[in-house]
Amino acid sequence: MVLELNNNPHIKKIVIFASGQGSNAKRIIEYFSNSQQVKVTHVFSNNIKAPVLKTAHELEVNALHFDRDAFYQTNEVLNLLKDIDPDLIVLAGFLWMMPSNIIEKFPDKIINLHPALLPKYGGKGMYGAKVHQAVLENKEKETGISFHYVNEKYDEGEIIAQEKIALNANETIASLQKRIHTLEHEHFVKVIEGLLTHE
Template identity: 60%
Template structure:
């Protein structure tokens, strides 16, 4: 196929607040893809690991504050210009404004380190989730990938998978095992979601 007839690559924009291991994993997964590219990583934390990882992998890295996100629509306007096919929340802790959801309907997805609807909602992230799961003496945990709506962790589920909790397992060990699930499945589900959009 000639270059003129090649379809433009579908664009992902990642939002992350923390260390950025999921963001890095996604970037590397699509690094050599001819169909999909990670166009940028956005973070609300100026010195987040996510921005450093993006910079090291030569992906555009952008920091923003609460005013630019919620009040001035600066971040939304940048996204409108970029025209992403999918916005991926990979450990992003702020609630997404309704203006984003209306502008990008069914184009914002999130990963949560538990089996929603249990152990979701505001302030349920990171180690807090795994500690709550262990304290509740659950038999299993896992990940949920879902569309984003105006409430924390309540959008329609795209994918879930689970693992059994081992006897006497610590929250730290469970977190490590859940991370492996995220790294394995999140890029695959992103790819499948984009392929569905493209049909």
């Protein structure tokens, strides 16, 4: 199902990129579903089997799959984004590096969520449970989440906001993952709302 683009200039448009389950994408879509100011118009995924595509479809948001060629070689994804003209591109569990032509076209309009307190535990290959495992192995006293602008290096863009939690004595990867998800679901929408409605 493909919905008509909303050309109302008063509504800020969000495009979400996700690679997997999409719990953050679902939370963002639902949070803004009744907003008169902000709407999620599209969800893009590099994984054709990603549950996030089904979730987007069920929530009546355009769901699009793309491959490496469309992303890095043919400019197909870039051209789609130009047509949509989003006010914000949100990476919510998206595992590929954004190509430079998209970053250049949408300066300071692409944000990412990382499940640690950057600059610690960032970089290529650091995502999901791998991050939490590293945090626990290094016996950190606290961890959290970081929201940052996207540049051409993994997790090195300017930090927008961070939220911290103290680690429990008996913390496991599973318990930490659950607590971090709760933190993400609470704060992701607040950060997006702040960026799009601050004017």
